[in-house]
Amino acid sequence: xxxxxxxNFVRILLLLLFQVFILKEINLxxxxxxxxxxxIYQLGIIxxxxxxxxxxxxxxxxxxxxxxxxxxxxxxxxxxxxxxxxAARPFVLKLLEPKSGYTINQKPSSSSLGxxxxxxxxxxxxxxxxxxxxxxxxxxxxFIDQILLKTIASFTISIVIIxxxxxxxxxxx
Amino acid sequence: xxxxxxxxxxxxxxxxxxxxxxICFYLIVKYNQKQxxxxxxxxxxxSNNFYSKYKSLVSYFNLKSENERIITENAxxxxxxxxxxxxxxxxTLLIDSIRFxxxxxxxxxxNNSVSKRNNTITLDKGIKDGISVGMGVIxxxxxxxxxxxxxxxxxxxxxxxxxxxxISCLLPHCGxxxxxxxxxxxxxxxxxxxIQKYAEVRxxxxxxxxxxxxxxxxxxxxxxxxxLTVESGAFTYTIQVEPxxxxxxxxxxxxxxxxxxxxxxxxxxxxxxxx
Numbered sequence: 001x002x003x004x005x006x007x008n009f010v011r012i013l014l015l016l017l018f019q020v021f022i023l024k025e026i027n028l029x030x031x032x033x034x035x036x037x038x039x040i041y042q043l044g045i046i047x048x049x050x051x052x053x054x055x056x057x058x059x060x061x062x063x064x065x066x067x068x069x070x071x072x073x074x075x076x077x078x079x080x081x082x083x084x085x086x087a088a089r090p091f092v093l094k095l096l097e098p099k100s101g102y103t104i105n106q107k108p109s110s111s112s113l114g115x116x117x118x119x120x121x122x123x124x125x126x127x128x129x130x131x132x133x134x135x136x137x138x139x140x141x142x143f144i145d146q147i148l149l150k151t152i153a154s155f156t157i158s159i160v161i162i163x164x165x166x167x168x169x170x171x172x173x
Numbered sequence: 174x175x176x177x178x179x180x181x182x183x184x185x186x187x188x189x190x191x192x193x194x195x196i197c198f199y200l201i202v203k204y205n206q207k208q209x210x211x212x213x214x215x216x217x218x219x220s221n222n223f224y225s226k227y228k229s230l231v232s233y234f235n236l237k238s239e240n241e242r243i244i245t246e247n248a249x250x251x252x253x254x255x256x257x258x259x260x261x262x263x264x265t266l267l268i269d270s271i272r273f274x275x276x277x278x279x280x281x282x283x284n285n286s287v288s289k290r291n292n293t294i295t296l297d298k299g300i301k302d303g304i305s306v307g308m309g310v311i312x313x314x315x316x317x318x319x320x321x322x323x324x325x326x327x328x329x330x331x332x333x334x335x336x337x338x339x340i341s342c343l344l345p346h347c348g349x350x351x352x353x354x355x356x357x358x359x360x361x362x363x364x365x366x367x368i369q370k371y372a373e374v375r376x377x378x379x380x381x382x383x384x385x386x387x388x389x390x391x392x393x394x395x396x397x398x399x400x401l402t403v404e405s406g407a408f409t410y411t412i413q414v415e416p417x418x419x420x421x422x423x424x425x426x427x428x429x430x431x432x433x434x435x436x437x438x439x440x441x442x443x444x445x446x447x448x
Binding site for chain 2: 053054055058059062065069074075076077079080083084086087136139140
């Protein structure tokens with residue numbers, strides 16, 4: 001339990017630092033940077049253990065989102081999107097529940113539940129995250145086509161990076 | 174026991190989710206300029222719509238008193254009509270110029286404030302109904318203010334309960350002119366300035382518009398003198414005026430448009446050449 005806590009804490013912290021110091025500085029070509037916003041730090045919340053109570057996930061999501069906001073200068077935007085994602089997490093878990101069910105200390109990672117399961121899980125949650133983020137960024141439903149375009153463009157790149165991180169860094173247990 | 178705990182935890186997370194989202198929304202609107210503008214713009218649009226709906230609902234409740242008021246107003250108008258008709262035989266030219274000088278647009282009040290230092294009234298008529306900036310606004314009982322901003326369907330009126338409102342008024346009993354201002358304390362007390370202390374002013378004297386500015390026609394009732402004093406060493410009276418139209422209950426108003434306003438302004442600009 002204690003080891004799990006330290007693991008998750010360090011993972012979230014590293015992802016946050018990677019997000020605000022490296023990914024934030026990446027500026028793609030002027031036209032595409034309008035649409036592409038690489039966001040991967042939500043992987044820390046995606047990878048929290050299955051059995052953890054949802055209100056703790058909500059609080060962690062709020063704090064990490066707020067942390068990112070304070071670096072991006074968009075107070076409340078990432079926090080709100082992250083809380084939405086944390087709220088969607090139990091439903092997605094239920095949707096993708098394997099026939100045998102989850103074990104008590106199950107981690108929703110590729111090593112324990114398979115790479116395709118993980119890819120589905122991370123995609124659903126990242127889509128929720130990015131969709132709510134871009135809706136809140138525009139703050140109106142008038143430009144729904146722009147919102148969807150931004151979501152899909154950013155999602156494609158973000159999920160590839162998340163996938164690579166999961167393959168390269170997560171060792172087999 | 175465990176089940177109960179589970180239910181609490183489950184519902185607790187829903188409450189927590191809502192609380193967190195409300196905090197986020199507040200933060201977004203407070204600290205992000207673009208979102209803040211969108212938020213305030215849309216709330217204004219919605220609240221204006223809401224106010225018009227609310228007003229249209231409430232107006233049913235006082236239909237009876239409204240009817241009585243309209244009947245009395247009709248009577249007054251008829252009286253005026255007949256007096257002008259009788260004058261028509263004497264001087265047709267005068268009647269024509271009066272009839273065409275001012276154009277009247279009726280409007281309903283959708284929002285009104287009295288408690289602030291600078292009070293405004295919102296009307297449900299805008300550019301589409303021919304209202305433009307600088308027109309005067311009156312009710313059947315008295316003077317209200319001047320239009321300062323217009324949108325497509327609404328217009329904003331600076332009421333005389335405003336720090337920048339200065340309206341030229343006349344005391345018809347003694348024939349002296351003064352300026353009507355508001356000190357921001359009591360919406361039922363206005364101040365008439367610049368009346369020399371040798372003028373014979375009495376309590377209860379009526380105050381009317383002077384007609385010097387073309388925003389308002391002359392002889393529109395503004396209010397009555399309720400108190401007058403002379404400060405020691407001053408040359409002018411300190412006159413308190415009670416507005417005839419109470420600002421706490423406004424429903425129907427009339428916007429006054431002077432037809433030849435531009436012409437008069439153009440002509441008066443020429444005076445600068447000789448100065």
